[in-house]
Amino acid sequence: MPSDSSTKKLFIGLGIAALYFIITALPAPDGLTPVGKKAIAMMLAAVLVWVFEVIPIAVSSILFTLLPVVAGIIPLPKVMAHFATPTVFFVFAMFCISIAFQNSGLNRRVVLWTSLRSRGNPSRLLFFLMMVSALLSTFLADIPVVAMMLPVAVLLLEKNRCEPGASPFGKAVMLGLPIACLIGGVGTPAGSAMNMLTIGLLQDTAKVHISFFEWMAIGMPMVLILTPVAWWAVIKVFPPEMDRLAGMELVEREYAELGPVTGREKLFFVILLINFILWCTDKIHGLPLPVVAVIGGSLFVLPRIQLIDWERDKCRIGWDILMLIGASNALGMIIWEQGGASWIANACLGDISDLPLAGVIAAISIFTIVIHLLIPVNTAIVAVLLPALAALAGTMGVNPAVLAIPMGFSVSAALLLPLDPVPLVTYPAGYYKMFDMFKPGCLISVVWVVVMTLIMFAIAVPLGLL
Numbered sequence: 001m002p003s004d005s006s007t008k009k010l011f012i013g014l015g016i017a018a019l020y021f022i023i024t025a026l027p028a029p030d031g032l033t034p035v036g037k038k039a040i041a042m043m044l045a046a047v048l049v050w051v052f053e054v055i056p057i058a059v060s061s062i063l064f065t066l067l068p069v070v071a072g073i074i075p076l077p078k079v080m081a082h083f084a085t086p087t088v089f090f091v092f093a094m095f096c097i098s099i100a101f102q103n104s105g106l107n108r109r110v111v112l113w114t115s116l117r118s119r120g121n122p123s124r125l126l127f128f129l130m131m132v133s134a135l136l137s138t139f140l141a142d143i144p145v146v147a148m149m150l151p152v153a154v155l156l157l158e159k160n161r162c163e164p165g166a167s168p169f170g171k172a173v174m175l176g177l178p179i180a181c182l183i184g185g186v187g188t189p190a191g192s193a194m195n196m197l198t199i200g201l202l203q204d205t206a207k208v209h210i211s212f213f214e215w216m217a218i219g220m221p222m223v224l225i226l227t228p229v230a231w232w233a234v235i236k237v238f239p240p241e242m243d244r245l246a247g248m249e250l251v252e253r254e255y256a257e258l259g260p261v262t263g264r265e266k267l268f269f270v271i272l273l274i275n276f277i278l279w280c281t282d283k284i285h286g287l288p289l290p291v292v293a294v295i296g297g298s299l300f301v302l303p304r305i306q307l308i309d310w311e312r313d314k315c316r317i318g319w320d321i322l323m324l325i326g327a328s329n330a331l332g333m334i335i336w337e338q339g340g341a342s343w344i345a346n347a348c349l350g351d352i353s354d355l356p357l358a359g360v361i362a363a364i365s366i367f368t369i370v371i372h373l374l375i376p377v378n379t380a381i382v383a384v385l386l387p388a389l390a391a392l393a394g395t396m397g398v399n400p401a402v403l404a405i406p407m408g409f410s411v412s413a414a415l416l417l418p419l420d421p422v423p424l425v426t427y428p429a430g431y432y433k434m435f436d437m438f439k440p441g442c443l444i445s446v447v448w449v450v451v452m453t454l455i456m457f458a459i460a461v462p463l464g465l466l
Helices: 004-025 034-052 057-070 077-081 087-103 106-116 123-135 141-159 168-184 195-205 211-236 248-258 263-280 289-301 310-316 319-337 339-346 352-353 355-373 377-397 398-409 436-465
Strands: none
Touching: 004 034, 004 106, 004 211, 034 057, 034 319, 034 339, 034 377, 057 077, 057 106, 057 319, 077 319, 087 106, 087 141, 087 195, 087 263, 087 289, 087 310, 087 319, 106 141, 106 248, 106 263, 123 141, 123 211, 141 168, 141 248, 168 211, 168 436, 195 211, 195 377, 195 398, 211 263, 211 398, 211 436, 248 398, 263 377, 319 339, 339 352, 339 377, 339 398, 352 355, 352 377, 355 377, 355 398, 377 398, 398 436
């Protein structure tokens, strides 16, 4: 017998289908073709299906890649070309690197070493945990970084009798870790799938290429400025209730038991370093970033290296995420090609084009942060907004990257409520409630918008974007 939840999802799915047919049956508004209206309706239906998880993400992603063909919006070869974006292959390589990092054992060493740097001071512990989490998240997926930090954090909280839901320090630690990872994720293209989706769609729609180094030149200052700000905000809102931490002797013992750095740890570091150098020099050697990343990620499965056991580890690859990225890219490109992007830009963003450029950048950042509360699916936000911003940049006469990069950064600023998968890693531990994130998150978001705007002007000129 069907469960109540499955029945509810069935009715939601039928409602979404009805909404699609109603929109397509209505007359097209001025400036939008009937096919463009269909493309927007298809994207809206996809976003709603993803938000409500009517069917599994991977299945719905493949389905909404092919439905535009059924609707007569685009031919099959073209939509498949959009689905097989290089971004999918780059993100696949990032999953491989994250898995190899955990399998090497280096992750445990980093977490324990970081905890020991605090010397028993709770505020200092949070600072080091957040800084290391942010820096690791610049080249590793955010969720594995939070997951690897979590056990040691929980151990110390339990040893210090930090009661879930009541301990201010427990709230600070469990909020600080995901916030730091979200900030760190913007540091390089490797830090978040959204970064590469932004770069890929910018290349496809506006023919503007942003290199690994160019993104990092803007992203790393953001990370280095915002992470200490985030630490300060979290520790001020939730000050530790103790002066010294108990349980540090357990951390010292575990760290001592690790012994010297192993060959597997050294091997991972060397391969990652080679990858990083090749990523930063893509304009010199001429190899596309996804190609270099996949070759580098494949090294971990080679005999005698085997930092990834494929049969054991293949289930840890985020296949749903890869399908979602491909579908989002395909739908975003369909909206662009059918004129839907320019219509969205004029209808929703046209009023901000009269603002000074700094005001436009700030407005885009604010809009992206707020819209995440309504549409907590980052790929959908990027797929809808980036083509629209590329069209808006054309009417303003500015480089599309100047508008697209702030959006690509700010889509990671899911700091107001724990709706993103990253804070949901620590939320089930019970140390904080849903709205505990809002107060520090609101302050960090305001600083984010200001810093984002200032850095864009400071760095964009030397990079030739302005």
